[in-house]
Amino acid sequence: MAKQVEHLGPAELAKLKKAKLRYAQYGSNVCNFCGDTTANYFATGDYTIRICPVCFEQFKDKFEWEEQDWRLGRGQEKYLKGAKLKYVTDFKKFSDTWDHEHCEFCMDKFMEAEGCLREGYCTLDEKNWICQTCFDDFKEMFKWTVVDRES
Numbered sequence: 772m773a774k775q776v777e778h779l780g781p782a783e784l785a786k787l788k789k790a791k792l793r794y795a796q797y798g799s800n801v802c803n804f805c806g807d808t809t810a811n812y813f814a815t816g817d818y819t820i821r822i823c824p825v826c827f828e829q830f831k832d833k834f835e836w837e838e839q840d841w842r843l844g845r846g847q848e849k850y851l852k853g854a855k856l857k858y859v860t861d862f863k864k865f866s867d868t869w870d871h872e873h874c875e876f877c878m879d880k881f882m883e884a885e886g887c888l889r890e891g892y893c894t895l896d897e898k899n900w901i902c903q904t905c906f907d908d909f910k911e912m913f914k915w916t917v918v919d920r921e922s
């Protein structure tokens with residue numbers, strides 16, 4: 772059972788004070804405040820505490836919550852801050868078993884398939900992919916440089 776607000780300990784309540792919460796599109800859980808199980812939730816960066824939109828509105832002033840873009844908060848700054856990126860115009864599968872990648876921020880899919888992304892940015896080792904929208908939204912925050920080719 773998820774802990775509800777009256778059961779949250781001092782450490783958890785302290786963690787919620789002035790927390791940056793982001794909208795968690797994925798996964799399911801129980802609202803730690805009211806027990807609702809039907810909505811998408813706001814969650815702390817480590818996903819340990821989830822709050823439904825109703826409770827978010829109700830308690831945001833009390834806890835001084837700040838809403839963070841749902842695409843952030845998974846530690847991307849650790850491996851993508853200041854990264855060199857290259858622009859790819861035609862995504863190709865790497866092998867038969869490695870045929871797609873996901874945007875590191877919005878999870879959109881790069882793949883040689885209908886409705887999937889074919890253009891976007893990736894790190895020079897092609898391990899991390901970023902779609903155009905997320906590139907535009909986060910390029911200042913992450914201070915990326917785009918290079919023509921690996922040098």
Ligand SMILES: [Zn+2]
Nearest residue numbers: 802805823826
């Ligand atoms: Zn709730």
Ligand SMILES: [Zn+2]
Nearest residue numbers: 874877902905
């Ligand atoms: Zn994206």
